[in-house]
Amino acid sequence: xxxxxxxxxxxxxxxxxxxxxxxxxxxxxxxxIHWYRQLPSQGPEYVIHGLTSNVNNRMASxxxxxxxxxxxxxxxxxxxxxxxxxxxxxxxxxxxQKLVFGQGTRLTINP
Amino acid sequence: NxxxxxxxxxxxxxxGQSMTLQCTQDMNHNYMYWYRxxxxxxxxxxxxxxxxxxxxxxxVPNGYNVSRSTTEDFPLRLExxxxxxxxxxxxxxxxNLEKPEQYFGPGTRLTVT
Numbered sequence: 001x002x003x004x005x006x007x008x009x010x011x012x013x014x015x016x017x018x019x020x021x022x023x024x025x026x027x028x029x030x031x032x033i034h035w036y037r038q039l040p041s042q043g044p045e046y047v048i049h050g051l052t053s054n055v056n057n058r059m060a061s062x063x064x065x066x067x068x069x070x071x072x073x074x075x076x077x078x079x080x081x082x083x084x085x086x087x088x089x090x091x092x093x094x095x096x097q098k099l100v101f102g103q104g105t106r107l108t109i110n111p
Numbered sequence: 112n113x114x115x116x117x118x119x120x121x122x123x124x125x126x127g128q129s130m131t132l133q134c135t136q137d138m139n140h141n142y143m144y145w146y147r148x149x150x151x152x153x154x155x156x157x158x159x160x161x162x163x164x165x166x167x168x169x170x171v172p173n174g175y176n177v178s179r180s181t182t183e184d185f186p187l188r189l190e191x192x193x194x195x196x197x198x199x200x201x202x203x204x205x206x207n208l209e210k211p212e213q214y215f216g217p218g219t220r221l222t223v224t
Contacts, residue, residue, distance in 0.1 A: 032211070043115075043201045043215030044154065087153060091211065098169065099213065101146075101153030 004088045009106040018075040020105055022088030025069045032091045033064060034099065035073045037084040044087065044101075047073065083109045112137050115216035117202050123222045124192040132187040132219050134202030142205045143185040144169075144213065145177065147198040154201060160185055192223045 005023040012018045024033065035047040048055055048062045050071075055062040061074040075082055087104040118133045136143065141162050146154040146169075156169030160179040174196060176188040185204075189196060199220050203213040 034211075036213075043203070043218050044213075045215070046212035049211065098144075098156055098159060099154075100170070101155070103151075103153050 004090060004102055006086075006088050006102065006105045008103070009108065011108045011110065012078050013110045014080060015077055018078045018082070018107065018109075020073040020075075020086050020088075020107065021070065022072070023070045024088070024090055027068050027090060033062065033068075033071050034089045034091050035060070035062065036087045036089065036099075036101075037082075038087070038104070039081075039084045047086070049091075078109050080109050080111060083107055114138065115202055115204055115214050117200075117216035117219050119219060120217070121220045123224065124189075126192060126194065126223060128192050129188070129190050130192070130221075132189075132200055132202075132221075134185045134187065134216060135183050136185075136202075136204040136214070137183065138204060138206070138214065139182065140204035140206050140214070141182070142207070142213075143179065144203040144205075145175070145185070145187045146201045146203065147171065147196075148201060148218075149198050157187065157200075189221075194223050197221060197223045 032051050034049040036044040038044045048060050050062045063072045085104040085106050087101050089099050115136045144159045145157040148154045155171045157175050158177040160166045163179050163182050166177050179185050199218045201218045202216045205213045
């Protein structure tokens with residue numbers, strides 16, 4: 001499975017935008033980019049996914065570089081409830097949609 | 112909808128004991144998964160199922176078994192518990208390739224001593 005690289009930790013302030021980067025230089029044409037987050041003592045929660053085009057939903061936006069070797073998860077206005085570990089994962093389109101989790105980015109939100 | 116439910120929430124096992132972790136989903140999802148998460152680490156896939164009667168190994172299947180007799184249930188069996196199986200176990204489900212987002216249960220915290 002293609003690998004992703006994320007910073008171990010990031011910090012931001014409440015009500016400000018947060019940009020979480022992810023590098024995936026070995027991505028193949030059939031790999032979807034998925035983001036999940038895990039709040040303390042909970043199971044992971046789906047955030048967003050995309051293939052080539054930028055994507056928006058009620059939780060976040062996903063900006064994908066033109067060469068697809070990197071992507072950025074954007075939280076438009078962070079709240080204290082957004083403090084979590086964020087995982088960037090590549091998923092092949094075929095098969096059982098297996099997710100391979102790395103160590104993710106621990107996001108701290110300051111009040 | 113309750114989503115994905117897991118029982119028990121916590122369990123302490125002695126080395127060599129066996130147990131079954133239960134997982135049920137009420138979303139009519141085809142795909143179901145078992146992951147384990149060791150402290151400070153990401154999740155690792157143990158087993159998965161693409162439908163009733165079909166299961167396959169993930170990244171770390173040794174020491175575990177699964178079955179999928181119904182769409183709703185996907186139990187995980189530990190036959191001879193070892194300290195290395197101390198972990199938090201998460202069950203997840205997803206609908207199909209067009210709706211790939213996985214929904215996770217709250218987890219089972221297992222300690223083997």
